[in-house]
Amino acid sequence: MNKGLKRLLIGRPLKNEEIQGEKFGVLWGLPILSSDAISSVAYAGQEILLVLLPIAGFLAFKYMAYISLAIIVLLGILTLSYRQTIDCYPNGGGAYVVAKENIGLIAGVTAGSSLCISYILTVAVSIASGVQQIVSAFPVLKPYTSYLCVLVIILMTLGNLRGIKESAKLFSLPTYFFIFSILLMLVVGVIKIFAGYKPEPLVLDESSFQPVTLFLILSAFTNGCAALTGVEAVSNSVPNFKAPSTKNAKAVLALLSTLVLIVFGGTSIIVNYYPINPEKGAMLVQIAQMIFGRNIFFYTITVLSFAILVLAANTAYFGFPNLISVMAREGYVPRQLSMRGDRLSFSNGIISLSAIAALLILIFNANVTRLIGLYAIGVFISFTLSQAGMFFRWIKNKGDNWVVKAAINGFGAFVTFVIVIVIAITKFTMGAWIVVIVIPVMIFLMLKVKTHYMALHKQLKISPEELKDVSIPRDVYTNRVIVPIASINRASIRALRYARTISDNVVAFNVSIDEEQGKKVREKYNMLDTDIPLIVKYSPFRRVVEPLLMFIESAEYDYQKGDIITVILPQFVVKRWWNNALHNHTRAIIERQLIRHKHIVICTMPLQMKDDDRVLKSHKYK
Missing domain, CATH: 1.20.1740.10 (Amino acid/polyamine transporter I)
Structure with missing residues (x-):
């Protein structure tokens, strides 16, 4: 709900301490x-x-x-x-x-x-x-x-x-x-x-x-x-x-x-x-x-x-x-x-x-x-x-x-x-x-x-005795980063830049529905000044997550047991709420399926978009 409309209909938020003022008497x-x-x-x-x-x-x-x-x-x-x-x-x-x-x-x-x-x-x-x-x-x-x-x-x-x-x-x-x-x-x-x-x-x-x-x-x-x-x-x-x-x-x-x-x-x-x-x-x-x-x-x-x-x-x-x-x-x-x-x-x-x-x-x-x-x-x-x-x-x-x-x-x-x-x-x-x-x-x-x-509590609970034996060393995991990209744009480039700050082992990953599309992505990617490798996989059934998981488990990627895979998902954030209905939300689909794998960490890299009218006014189109 729009914040202004919500304030109008419901009123300003109340602090926890104001609960006493919300109680009533007999009248x-x-x-x-x-x-x-x-x-x-x-x-x-x-x-x-x-x-x-x-x-x-x-x-x-x-x-x-x-x-x-x-x-x-x-x-x-x-x-x-x-x-x-x-x-x-x-x-x-x-x-x-x-x-x-x-x-x-x-x-x-x-x-x-x-x-x-x-x-x-x-x-x-x-x-x-x-x-x-x-x-x-x-x-x-x-x-x-x-x-x-x-x-x-x-x-x-x-x-x-x-x-x-x-x-x-x-x-x-x-x-x-x-x-x-x-x-x-x-x-x-x-x-x-x-x-x-x-x-x-x-x-x-x-x-x-x-x-x-x-x-x-x-x-x-x-x-x-x-x-x-x-x-x-x-x-x-x-x-x-x-x-x-x-x-x-x-x-x-x-x-x-x-x-x-x-x-x-x-x-x-x-x-x-x-x-x-x-x-x-x-x-x-x-x-x-x-x-x-x-x-x-x-x-x-x-x-x-x-x-x-x-x-x-x-x-x-x-x-x-x-x-x-x-x-x-x-x-x-x-x-x-x-x-x-x-x-x-x-x-x-x-x-x-x-x-x-x-x-x-x-x-x-x-x-x-x-x-x-x-x-x-x-x-x-x-x-x-x-x-x-x-x-x-x-x-x-x-x-x-x-x-x-x-x-x-x-x-x-x-x-x-x-x-x-x-x-x-x-x-x-x-x-x-x-x-x-x-x-x-x-x-x-x-x-x-x-x-x-109860089952969740039992699995998450850690006793005081166990806490004493827990240590968090810096090198407990090897972090490997994959950045799925649909195309070369500002959102995907921003995600690649962030990936470099958290690991030296970074791979860009593209899934194309036909070989011609994959070729175009690679040609544009080669124009970037980066040593991050790009992996392009062809998916004739238009699936995105399955090729990514197959790549992680393949000998080509050389994944070792105990490694943590961080998948950075580029996302652009639109200005108007109704704009969301105009996009396919592939990121949410990928996230929903990857979250089932305990060795994969999912990270969202947002890029906030400007208002449509403001952008168009700043550009002249013929």
Whole structure:
């Protein structure tokens, strides 16, 4: 990316010492880390009704209230559990660290894989649902839903690459406005009910009504469990809080749960008095229209519903990079994901999250219902392993009130495990099978990455005792230099001059695709005032590296075991980035193949080119 454009979009680089200024307190932490759970009211209730309404009719609204109550009870259990996780693991990592330390490596990697999937799907589901709110109010935009989602992901990526402090400023206020607007809607809705207001009756096709089965209730329940996503994000992000970090994190977790109780519970009850048809658009938008009519409050809630759902993805933009950085430091994912970018955010993790989420949205055509089928199972696997890990921790280490704490975590693990089974059964044909396959694949890949890093460390490590016996004499290697040249030009001549400074044994090497070309190169080379020999090889199959390696191993070159061959590759560096697409990059191909040979050292000799327009202005062409 152009440096000036990068500074404009992302901002100036921050020093390592400025990391403390990038941490947040309760005021900014609440909207950032609670937006996922709070936003669930915009689609969790709607997804419950999508399952129940066609079968149960108006009874669906009554069942929805009971299902929402069960979800809120489960939220309370998870809140108590994650408060204990925050106290015991203040360095972040959440379910991954808890499961790995208390159950075992496979359990930890499984929890990490599940959390990664849930964060990716948080972005996909939240943004797809957010765009759905806008499309519900402005149907003309429906054909462009997927493209609008990708555009929002790009904007979210840029916002988060600007760093924690900047993204908090950008994304926090809409969350507070959304909470206030929903509370206002609930209050006005209740006032209108007591005033005797009766909305327009909902017309349903009674011919499709059937007896409500346990399977149907469980299926609706699993859809509504999307409301619990985001609870674990606080425990993953404890290091991002200002000191005292654990106290601030627990305060945010408590406020988050309280808001979900009020907002999710309130909308689940009020929808009984303002019945909606989820197939005709977003639930909140329909309720707002019945309560306010199509006035400024209706459009405000529509816009804020879109905003909060988009910002729900921001929870994942904090949770995923922090989690993946912990896993990267321990060697289970590429180490690049543990590196902070210019603005002290884990930029590689942010970009990876955005790319995968955008791909999912395009594959599933931004369909929220299909994406949720993938969504909940990963979340609840991590819930189960986290609480099981905490249960085993209390059993092993005990401590103050350990029996009560173990009982909370044990019961929570049992309940969430049952929900995992239910989700796997009820959502299997809706996409849960994909996650069931993907998680084992991710575990296998993570273990392979760990194996690679361990093997690499073992091969590179040298003990203090071995260091004492190591000497680096000046004549340990004989350095022989080869300079591959395609033609005689300023870049190749510069490389030959440099070769002379590091060795007396230098050879220029040319590969020609026909004998006529080789003859021309030799004739021009003979004009140089040099005693460096030129070797020209004919390559009828247009290969470059094979003739070079054959020459090194031939009797003609007289290579001796123990000699080091330095291959100096001339390279011209163009001024404009797009100029690179106009050149064949033979140097990179040669380097990629030669680097496999341990007795060959590769050296690049750059020659910087001037700007095209500047060069042409200094020369007169007829």
